[in-house]
Amino acid sequence: MADQTSTANQWPADAAPYDLISPGRKRLGWALMAAATLGLLATIVLEILYKTDTDTIGFETWRPVVYAYVLWGVALGIGQVLTRGEDGQRALFLLPALLFTIAMVIFPTLFGLYIALTDWNLSSFSGRKFNGLDNFWQMLNDPYYRNALFNMVLYVLAVLVEYVIAFGLALLLNAQIRARKFFRVVFLMPLMLSPVAVSWMIGKSLMEYRFGPAATLARHLGWENPAFFSDPITARISVMILDAWTFIPFMMIMLLAGLQAMSREVLEAARVDGANAWQTFWQVTFPLMLPVSVTAVILRIIFKLKLADIIITVTSGGPGGATDSVSSFIYREYRDRSNVGYGTMLAMAYLVIIVVFVTWLLKFANRFVRNVN
């Protein structure tokens, strides 16, 4: 077995160990990588400096950079093997992931940051103009953006209610009830639907003011004008309900998996010790489920921070911005006003807020779970 392993880890005969690589070969490798890097940087700089009216950002004009990037990747691979031998060959395995990350994460982020510092409206005759922190100051003074952030706080808080409902459903489906399989499928169905479809089915049809069954029922129950989306408070609650209806099954399925993974002996021991159902839940089930609960809640909050589709479909952020989420607000800034510079600044700021918030949330959750357990 040990022999087989050592054989498997042997490199091909033509792979040179590091200390046997000649200085000339190393120099060639370094020169190749340096030339390719300089070539790539020069192409990017030229691309940025090269201004032709407004058409400076289409794929066509960025093609040289793409070619330079591919060549740089190839040169990097060859250069690693030339300069580091076996180690360089191992590094080749990381190269595709590295190139992908640079192309799909690092470059768009840097480019986005650059766009956020420009005054770029798609209709502008002069294309992009660098305007420093103007967009940032505008954002700080933008009441609509602040309003959208405030709405996000409310939407995120709604996750706690969703969690309670999801936990209840998970407990129900974990119990020995009739037609358990049937209910599991039924409760999961909303998760299989597109939020846009849900918005139309429920928001635009079921809750429609004049003919919607929900509105009719509300009238029978004494609500004179059940215009769910016309009052700021009911509109917010309605959006929360639509969103919850779609995503509660997601939390429910995670919690159900957690419940089913729990040791039956622990529960039986609690019963033998004389604990009733209420005590068993609070003293045993809930604490043991905390790690799963925290994971479910954090994932749900991350989904919630991206909430946009339901709002765009049903309310367009109305009435008077009462239901606007940050994502739907940014979407309109791009889509309706073609304000790419300012829209990107809003998106970047939101990215920072999310990263800071989620990082804090993870730390807080870890501490909370440790303290409870």
Added chain:
Amino acid sequence: MRVDLYEKLVRAGATRRDILKGAASMAAMAAASGAGLGALTRPASAASELRAKILQIPGVGKGQPTDADFQKVGELCLDATKASVKEGEFAGVELKFMGLNNQNLHNVLFRGFLKPWEAYTGAKISWIDLAQADYNARLQQSIATGTVDFDIAEMGAPFEGDVCGKGLTSEMPDWVKKQIDIEDLVNYLKPPVGTWDGKQYRVTIDGDTHNFNYRADVFADADLAKQWKDGGGAGEWGVPKTWQQVQAVTKFLKGKKFKGQDVYGYLDAPKPWGGFGFYFLGSRASAYAKHPDDKAWLFDADTMKPRINNPAWVRAIQDVIDALPSEPADQINADPNTTGFQQFLAGTGSMIPWWGDIGSNVKTNDSSVVGDLCGFDILPGSDDVYNSKTGKWDKLPGGPNYAPNLAYLGWGVYVMARVDSDPKKQKAAWSAAAHLGGKDLAIWTAMYPSGFQCYRNSQHDIEEWVAAGYDKAFITNYLDSQFNSYNHPNGAIEPRIPGIFQYYSAAEDILANTFAGKMKAQEGADAIAAAWEKLTDQIGREKQVKLYKASLGV
């Protein structure tokens, strides 16, 4: 219809929808149109055999046309193409067509119309379908990023500044002008509309102006007339002719019943709609803001200073705020699609401004229950009009000021410049555009749900409409509302300046907040003005001034 008769029918098992569909309120119609009962269907001597034939597909009152109908009509209208293109001449040519799929119209019809054209010419067309609210964004991104990935575009005149102004469109060849009979266009759609720097780019397929659609039966109702009089309403109960009357009627109808149902007056569309919703405030404002002595009404022509926060526009915004409590409870969430197709055609509300789609849908759209109950007019006027030059409200000696909102100037088909490098492809693209802009096809699209209205003088032949199955009084009333708006001497002109939809969209968002009570009318208007000023500076003030003046013909 009298209430007792209505109740009797309901007891007999009829639904409200059945009654509304079947209740051809001739007396109301006659009262509304000022005309007597129209002649029943008879052959129109003026209509050509072909036109008469296509207008029977599927036939007025015989349900909504299907894709098979579109194809049939497209095939019958192919003669003009056959005169300039040989069979199979465009084999191997592939074209990309970008347009709307709004209401399942526009591109949905084009596909059917162009299928026979594809079969005959050998060209293949692929489609980019866009929702109305996404249209502006998609177009702007294509322009700005240099990724125009379509050969033909359905586009409105307001975008000509963005597209033709940047050299992205192909100039119309002379043979196309001849094929589509360009001289047949109504005057307000003739150059400069469809042109840029003197070159013709657009095949017009639609005429757009907002007209006034109302429920004739509501305004002919004796019970409501009595209540109006008893309540001290000014003048006789009837169709409002001014916005002041619209406001009064809307407030009066709050809480009233008509035919056993809640009745509402005017329907506003406060919810943003990708910029297109701003036209509906424009229609409320044009009579206040468009002075007969001044062509400009949105901006000062010399400075591009917005007029949106002047007393005229603020009054229009305040009108919406004042009227909303008298409108359906969820009106704050209604966009124009809702007011036109889900409310008015479905029997809710008694007055809306809209493009001519309402008139061409009331009798031919399956969801309409108001086919025989509608009347039409140009937009209401105003007892006084704001004079931006003097800063005062003027009362005109001739009575109320009328200023139809020439909103959007209709859809057109534009061929993109990227086909110019390939003569075969260029001819194919223009041939497809010319087929859609054909004279015979135009009369069909004006009569059936299509998204398009009259845009040619030849479409004003009443007898042709009557022969197709329309009631004479109804169609005279409808066409008059359209053509009297087109030809009105004080039309409020649509500016064809770059970024116009960014202006409209910015306004929509602020208006939505204003209508929701977050700010006062003047504050909202001031916020819009500030946003517009910023946008003008972003786009380039000097150029905008020049282009705005050009669009006004100043």
